Amino acid sequence: MDSIALNWSDKTTPDRADRARKAWALYGGEYADGIGDPTGNPVEDLIADLLHLANTDEHPGGAPGVMSRAVRNYEAELASWPAGPAGAGGEGGEPEAAGRYLAQARGANAVWLTVGQGDDRRTVAELLWKAMQEAEFRFSELAAHTEDLMKGYVIASNDGFEFRVIERDER
Known part of the structure; x- marks a missing residue:
């Protein structure tokens, strides 16, 4: 292993977003009436529904455990790939x-x-x-x-x- 970041994943931030879009398309197709509702945020609704799933299906730690691990993973993944082209955001990317x-x-x-x-x-x-x-x-x-x-x-x-x-x- 040359870099600890390679251990985490070979997916970039755009790759992860594309992966999420597939789930989003299925969710949006099922609940299209709520998508685009100006009173709410459908991405937040999906996340909340996933937390309900964590409780119902008894994932380790339930919704709080899943949320905590998801936030840690998200933050760690952000650091492993630059948000934009090399040099964006500061010296050395x-x-x-x-x-x-x-x-x-x-x-x-x-x-x-x-x-x-x-x-x-x-x-x-x-x-x-x-x-x-x-x-x-x-x-x-x-x-x-x-x-x-x-x-x-x-x-x-x-x-x-x-x-x-x-x-x-x-x-």
Whole structure:
């Protein structure tokens, strides 16, 4: 693995949107009377219906668990692909500054890759959970590792992947 981002997915943001459009077309075809209703947001309705499905079909954690994991996945996926052409948003294609803390990961002897950012150190540390699981950390270890990341430690996996949370100006 050359980059932790390759572990997440080979899909870009537009690929993910295209995948969602297929589900959206089925949902919209079934509930066309509500699509375009100016009093509501049909995408929000679909998301709410999916959360009801998570509760009804007993997905792990129910709707709150699914929502929490979905938001973490969404935020992690945003960081793995630039939103526009190379150079958009800042030097090297990085997004504009949008938070005090950076969640970063790197493979053995590689450069640090920013995978998320924000103003709350704990929330930023939690953005690394998916990548840490891909690097074979156990789910049961993640809370303790989050505490270590918040204290400024660099966490390393057995295969050389490293994770850290730093203040933006520490780069």
